[in-house]
Amino acid sequence: MLNKIIIGTAQFGQKYGYNNHGTPINYNEIERILEFASDNKINRIDTAISYGETEKIIGSFNLSNWDIYTKIPTIPTRTQNKDEWIIKSLEKSCQNLKTQKLKGVFFHKPNQLKNLKKKINIKSIQKLFKLTFMGISAYDIEEYIILKEKYNFNLIQIPYNVFDRKIENLKFRKYSKYIKIHVRSIFLQGVLLNEFNNLDNYFIVWKKNFLKWENWLKRNHLSHLEGCLSLIMNNKNFDNVVLGFKSLKQFKEIINILKYELPKPPPDLILINKNLINPSKWKI
Secondary structure (H helix, E strand, C coil): CHHHEEEECCCCCCCCCCCCCCCCCCHHHHHHHHHHHHHCCCCEEECCCCCCCHHHHHHCCCCCCCEEEEEECCCCCCCCCHHHHHHHHHHHHHHHHCCCCCCEEEECCHHHHCCCCCCCCHHHHHHHCCCCEEEEECCCHHHHHHHHCCCCCCEEEEECCCCCCHHHCHHHHCCHHHCEEEEECCCCCCHHHCCHHHCCHHHHHHHHHHHHHHHHHHHCCCCHHHHHHHCCCCCCCCCEEEECCCCHHHHHHHHHHCCCCCCCCCHHHCCCCHHHHCHHHCCC
16 A cells, blocks of 8 residues: 555645644645655655745755656636647646656646647647656546547546546546546544534534544544545555655555454435545635
């Protein structure tokens, strides 16, 4: 299982997630996290130029033997030469990361690609940066399916957690043999690690669903963290999983949990409501 882990870095250079209203992870703690990862043969990392100072922080460490994935930010609407803009963005990322070698790149806002009059020259960009993978970071399967007809992407990053299990959908799985699948949002930006009574009133609409989740945890004597991680254990629906954490202590706890076999969350916990499973729609 450890060989599937990708270190998520959204918390390295900015405030991020429902639980993380404080300061970003400090530099020394990041250094300890990366050292611990290396000691456990974890050498993949996911970042983005839009994650504050994160790329520059990562670039201050020697990660020459790591697979680095980053993201192309929102392309300004009035940009005439979008290919050129993307190239400059990736050059900036490489400069920040102090590397000439990226393993893969995602479009952070793939919806932008749907209605472009001129198609982005993906093959040219992939060749220029010697990318093994290029794809999209999406919230919906439909985003990939629509773009699949226009672009020959070989990588997708998509949410996967106890409420949101759309990657198990047969509609999506028929495409999975053509692409590398990275899953994220295992903790739903930290919401699934909280007791329901501690959540914002925004989530009251789904009280029944959260209590059902918590009752399942209690019956199986699991913590919220263990319940979330149980979904990804011995799971063939994806290739890699992006895991974020707020400290080395939490990272070590995650690694320890992944060594054991735990009961999997039942399918009846699945909830298809974008106002819950898509954090960009939260009104909190």
